[in-house]
Amino acid sequence: MKPILKMSVLAATIFLVVGCQDDNKADTNKPAEPAKVEQTASAAVATTDAEFKTEDQKAAYAIGASLAQYLAANLDQQKELGISLNREDVLAGVEDVFADKSRMTQEQSQQVLQSLDQRVAKIVEQKAKAEAEKNIKAGEEFSAKFAKEAGVVTTKSGLMYKVEKEGTGAKPAATDTVEVQYKGMLTNGTVFDSSYQRNQPATFPLNQVITGWTEGVQLMPVGSKFKFVIPPQLAYGAQANPSIPANSTLVFEVELLSIKDAKQAQQPAVEAVKTTTTATKAQ
Secondary structure (H helix, E strand, O other), rough: OOOOOOOOOHHHHHHHHHHHHHHHHHHHOOHHHHHHHHHHHHHHHHHHHOOOOHHHHHHHHHHHHHHHHHHHHHHHOOOOOOOOOOHHHHHHHHHHHOOOOEEEEEEHHHHHHHHHHHHHHHHHHHHHHHHHHHHHHHHHHHHHHHHHOOEEEOOEEEEEEEEOOOOOOOOOOOEEEEEEEEEEEEEOEHHHEEHHHHHOOOEEEEHHHHHHHHHOOOOOOOOOEEEEEHHOOOHOOOOOOOOOOOOOEEEEEEEEEEEHHHHHOOOOOOOOOOOOHHHHHOO
């Protein structure tokens, strides 16, 4: 999370100006709706150009507008965390500093902001903990239900699998490179990755993926299709990313197409199943 309101007006201005320039260069695939907003804003500026006598006036106004947009977004973020920061108070602080009559010394401001940072960090930690506990419970409930289905096997590690199609080929070793088609889902059915959607099988060394995959795919003869339910300790544990929340139980449908010689592997391990840290692989 970004530091909360720690920037001086000048620092914020520099940040916003540079940030806007970088965004214009890098963010070329924005959704249609924001683009419409930008077009509308541009049109509005064009109709009020006469109100500004100089380019400097327009630039100063644009700096203020950008600062206000940043502050408004920042305050909205805090509101989502249950912290209510009044816009009028923020504006009063800006105006007082510009008028050289701040009601706080710089040291006092820093102390208050440090305290706010601590409050935010504590709230974020509590929310993350609650989310993780919710994900653990959801995974346990899903696994308990899955275990009652006919043909489900649970290994000593806690990996669960169901044979949907039994192949007749060889089984891979952990050191082999495999070619698979797969779909990865959360327990609520959300698909976070799928080779089917990319219309391209995935090829990767079996010892470079999450533990649940390394163990599970070794159980599959070539030509098989298995459904795996992988508990957090065999997946990503407490690690989280935008598509996979912390402590998630993962569900995979996997088809083992072939076992390849390592030299034939041209595609790196897919993002959804590759190990990101040594600690994850060791679990």
